[in-house]
Amino acid sequence: MPPGRPPRLSLDAIITAADRILEAEGPDKLSMRRLAGELNSAPMALYHHVRDKDQLLLLILEKHAEQIPHPDLPEDPQERLTAVALLLYELLAERAWIVEVLAAGDLFAPSALWFVESMIGAAVDHGCTTEQAVEVYRAIWHYILGNLIIRVISARRRSRTDTPVYGNEAIAQMSIGTYPHIASIADRWDELSDRDSHRHALTAIVNGLLDSYGPNTQPRRHRVGRR
Amino acid sequence: MPPGRPPRLSLDAIITAADRILEAEGPDKLSMRRLAGELNSAPMALYHHVRDKDQLLLLILEKHAEQIPHPDLPEDPQERLTAVALLLYELLAERAWIVEVLAAGDLFAPSALWFVESMIGAAVDHGCTTEQAVEVYRAIWHYILGNLIIRVISARRRSRTDTPVYGNEAIAQMSIGTYPHIASIADRWDELSDRDSHRHALTAIVNGLLDSYGPNTQPRRHRVGRR
DNA sequence: TACAGTTACCGTACGCGTACGAAAATGTCG
DNA sequence: CGACATTTTCGTACGCGTACGGTAACTGTA
Incomplete structure (x- = not known):
């Protein structure tokens, strides 16, 4: 039995909870504070198991990657x-x-x-x-x-x-005459971009x-x- | 003379000041609060001239782009x-x-x-x-x-x-045997990446x-x- | 039992972007 | 001179990531 205060959190629990929030409510809702709340813990307690939020996300990705079969x-x-x-x-x-x-x-x-x-x-x-x-x-x-x-x-x-996105009006205006190619497809820009x-x-x-x-x-x- | 409170800030002044901070001290130092301080103004005053920080940066880019000659x-x-x-x-x-x-x-x-x-x-x-x-x-x-x-x-x-970056140790360990190509260049990874x-x-x-x-x-x- | 060592947790604080609504400073109109 | 509309500024507040230093909970040793 190792010395020291016994852990209440675990990396696995953190990753699982974070993944759950991510799947259920999207990335906007995943914050360290929220995650800590979910785990009945303090935000800073997470940082003992994880360097920063980026690394946490990376670990979630890792978890996903493990389950992907190699075709x-x-x-x-x-x-x-x-x-x-x-x-x-x-x-x-x-x-x-x-x-x-x-x-x-x-x-x-x-x-x-x-x-x-x-x-x-x-x-x-x-x-x-x-x-x-x-x-x-x-x-x-x-x-x-x-x-x-x-x-x-x-x-x-x-x-x-x-x-709409920033400068779509800019396209329409600026480009007439000066930028013929852009002008010719300005109105279909979004459509072409989405394809x-x-x-x-x-x-x-x-x-x-x-x-x-x-x-x-x-x-x-x-x-x-x-x- | 248009009605309403006369402006003390101007978009141009904001952009110029922001660009100066950017050139002089780098992107980390450019915050809306800092910028407002530089202009003897309150942070939220900037938002009357600029939608958000992203747009401000975009405007700075625009200012730069104007000065680039077309070769x-x-x-x-x-x-x-x-x-x-x-x-x-x-x-x-x-x-x-x-x-x-x-x-x-x-x-x-x-x-x-x-x-x-x-x-x-x-x-x-x-x-x-x-x-x-x-x-x-x-x-x-x-x-x-x-x-x-x-x-x-x-x-x-x-x-x-x-x-060092996240998973360089991961490369070295994981890859031996399993990932021969990665293993063969693991030690030179950074060098090859930097090139x-x-x-x-x-x-x-x-x-x-x-x-x-x-x-x-x-x-x-x-x-x-x-x- | 007392104390040190080790590990895990957490309270507080800072600066960040910015939503929201109030306040200030000007014009015009009655 | 108000009263009002309009434009600009700003005070307050929220949630964010996280640096820092303290505290709690356990083990082993004296």
């Missing part, structure tokens, strides 16, 4: 990389709350390392050096993160207030990255001609 | 798109504080619309339809944003505490996107084979 993947490296990236995207998109933490680092919960490994592995199988594969992985990750952040944040803003084109874009990005580091290919700083 | 660009659409994207990236990377607002929407200050227009225009010149060009632009923007966010946030974390490979990645992404929507090309949902 069978295509043989072809290029297809495989695309498939994993898409899978990762969709899993994260279902959990809007993580976006706030994801930015903190480029790797996530330990259990989610599988995704990193798969993506780097696919790039290596395709012919990349390990260093190149890491760069490919990071580029894809940056794209996914940027996409998620914009999607989540603007969705959240829409749900809070009914005023989930991420499948196509992700595929194209993967192709572009792998092509640039392809087998029998020296890294090219700029590829000017087409094909 | 000459390459003729070739593909090169041009890459050049604009790189330029945009570098301009934003110099202003780490904006990252926090950028997420709020996919377009930024009105003056920055020039970038959007240039990128969409280049894609159109390359042979994209307008709709496709918007998708290309957004994909590139997502990548840039994701890259910036990770770069800025992790840099900020490093500067605050000297403890600014964004030029190459951005070029490759642009190429991939334009190829996928290229001239004489039907939009392909998945391109499986190579070349």
Whole structure:
């Protein structure tokens, strides 16, 4: 029996309670004070088990990641990389709350390392050096993160207030004459933005990255001609 | 002379003061209370001129954007798109504080619309339809944003505490055996992450996107084979 | 029993963004 | 001179994350 005051809280209980609030009432309702209340404890007591709120969210993500089965993947490296990236995207998109933490680092919960490994592995199988594969992985990750952040944040803003996003009027006004392309689609901007084109874009990005580091290919700083 | 209490504050003065704090002491020091103090005013007085802090930051960005000259660009659409994207990236990377607002929407200050227009225009010149060009632009923007966010946030974390990022120990432990590729570069992870490979990645992404929507090309949902 | 060591908890306090409504300072009108 | 409408400023208050230092509850040892 270890010495010291016996714990009343436990990391597991904290994570479970936090996850429950998250699922039931959304990320806005999850605060350290609220969580402590739920656990009949003081807010600062949580900080003995958790460094900060970000780490708590990360731990919740880890818990989720553990339960995600690893699917069978295509043989072809290029297809495989695309498939994993898409899978990762969709899993994260279902959990809007993580976006706030994801930015903190480029790797996530330990259990989610599988995704990193798969993506780097696919790039290596395709012919990349390990260093190149890491760069490919990071580029894809940056794209996914940027996409998620914009999607989540603007969705959240829409749900809070009914005023449209910041500068839509700016588009309409500024662009006439000066910015012909923008003007020509200004009225359909939101529609075009909402369309989930991420499948196509992700595929194209993967192709572009792998092509640039392809087998029998020296890294090219700029590829000017087409094909 | 309009009726009503004469203003003591002005939007311009607010923006200027905020920008000064930002340049001089960094984003951490810019708070609404501090800013109000600087202007010999009460915090809530600012909110008559500005919707919220995010909008204030956006206005500062707008002020910066006005002063950025529009450079000459390459003729070739593909090169041009890459050049604009790189330029945009570098301009934003110099202003780490904006990252926090950028997420709020996919377009930024009105003056920055020039970038959007240039990128969409280049894609159109390359042979994209307008709709496709918007998708290309957004994909590139997502990548840039994701890259910036990770770069800025992790840099900020490093500067605050000297403890390394979250799960580096997790990499080292978890990955041995299970995740061979990660294990093989675990010790060099930070080094590889820091390397600014964004030029190459951005070029490759642009190429991939334009190829996928290229001239004489039907939009392909998945391109499986190579070349 | 007394005391030290160790672990877990918590009370207080700070600065943050900002919602809300009252108050101040001007114009105009009767 | 009021009375009023209009515009701007501001005092108060809420909930947030969390730094800091104290206290409580247990173990072992003297």
